[in-house]
Amino acid sequence: MKAFAALPLALCTMLAACSPTAPQPVPLNDTLPKLDLQTLLPAVEENAHCKRAMDAEMLHGVGVALQGEQNYTEAKACLAMAAPSYTRALCFLATNVSLEEGDGPEVERKAFHYQAYAASQNDSCAEFGLYFVYRRGDEATPADPALAQRWLERSALHGNANAQRTLIQHYQQHGQPGTSYAWLKILDERGGAPELPALKAKLSAQQLSEGEALYAALNPQVPNRQQLKDEERHLLVAFYTGMVQLAHPTLFAGITPQQRHDTVKRAVDTALDQLELPTVGKVKAYIVVSQLAQRKDANADLLQNPQIVAVFRDDKLKSAEVLSRAKAIVDQAYN
Structure with a gap:
């Protein structure tokens, strides 16, 4: 059971890979x-x-x-x-x-x-x-x-995906492909690891069996894909809130922290999941425009405005130009 040798003792014991009398x-x-x-x-x-x-x-x-x-x-x-x-x-x-x-x-x-x-x-x-x-x-x-x-x-x-990738490389370098496979499979389910099939094809039957057993033990202990996305969005909301605050210090005036959080989260979700905006600058611009529209009309839905969508999806426009054009559209559309 060489593949399990470097794992934490609790996991190692659960897999019957360590002596129960080993020092804690x-x-x-x-x-x-x-x-x-x-x-x-x-x-x-x-x-x-x-x-x-x-x-x-x-x-x-x-x-x-x-x-x-x-x-x-x-x-x-x-x-x-x-x-x-x-x-x-x-x-x-x-x-x-x-x-x-x-x-x-x-x-x-x-x-x-x-x-x-x-x-x-x-x-x-x-x-x-x-x-x-x-x-x-x-x-x-x-x-x-x-x-x-x-x-x-x-x-x-x-x-932590960076830690997982570092572990994968460590086990590959130290001749533990089964352990590397287990972590690569975890990473693949949470964000993609295109190299997984190639590694799997190289494993012996015993290595694959050990890797699958280790994966089954590890997987419930690692946050799932949705949990990781929620954590990432939580951090992104804070990140974009800070960026917007520095650039537009009065934008969030008059609303509570919870209202601001909800507004920024909705805008970030829309910008990343629906509009699929490719740059930080354009996401920031969408948050600003979204908040400006909300001030004019609490029910404003920018996705229902074809002009707004077209501006944000125009790859030729830089972030500052996107913001300027979108603000002008909001001023005309919402009185």
């Missing part, structure tokens, strides 16, 4: 430093973009958007204010501290602690980050390949 590994959370979020987070001040009264989704989204604009100091403030209610913000804080402060043991320690706290809350982004920290080591954290592997597996079990 230390729970992963117990390998982390004991951290208090209030003392962990940096002391920050409000800025022009982020106020403590803002909700966590908005704070996180604006922080991510500012980080993308290389405004690392204000991004840090927004993300730190979001973190108590929005764990993923800590994963971005870990990246932000390196971008803002550079290299060195103290920076590495801060980044590690942000990831460690988020990983203790089952954030798959932070878990994947800990894999890299323990794989390579740094001045603040010694390398630990075995611990790195365990964090990689946990991130994969929590649905």
Whole structure:
């Protein structure tokens, strides 16, 4: 049962691949430093973009958007204010501290602690980050390949596609094609893995049997396709909310955070699932136009306006031009 050798002990025991008398590994959370979020987070001040009264989704989204604009100091403030209610913000804080402060043991320690706290809350982004920290080591954290592997597996079990792909490559490189097949099959069901048939064709009967048994044990533990889509959309709503807020700071004035969330989610769902807009800029433009139309007519349905649809589906138009033309159409169509 070589293919199961590197799996977490609970799964390994369930598959009868480990001795029941084997020593229990230390729970992963117990390998982390004991951290208090209030003392962990940096002391920050409000800025022009982020106020403590803002909700966590908005704070996180604006922080991510500012980080993308290389405004690392204000991004840090927004993300730190979001973190108590929005764990993923800590994963971005870990990246932000390196971008803002550079290299060195103290920076590495801060980044590690942000990831460690988020990983203790089952954030798959932070878990994947800990894999890299323990794989390579740094001045603040010694390398630990075995611990790195365990964090990689946990991130994969929590649905992180990058972690799953890394696991697949690891098992292929270490002569465990059955294990690689199991993870590739999981990935295929959740987003597509076109290389699955080729790998399956290379397996022996025993390897395929082991891979199918492992897949059957792993599959219920990994979030399904709909759960992953819901999580992705939740993060995308925050991302686009922040981008729109920076570009159009008065657009969401006068509505509650829940109303804003619902409005942005509907617009993102429409832009991605129905219009299939290909760029971030066009999705952002659709959110703006959708909100402007809602202000004029609460029952406005932009998909029922052929002119609007044509503008957004015109591949020759850039995002700024799409926004300008669509706003003009909304002004004429909704009074």
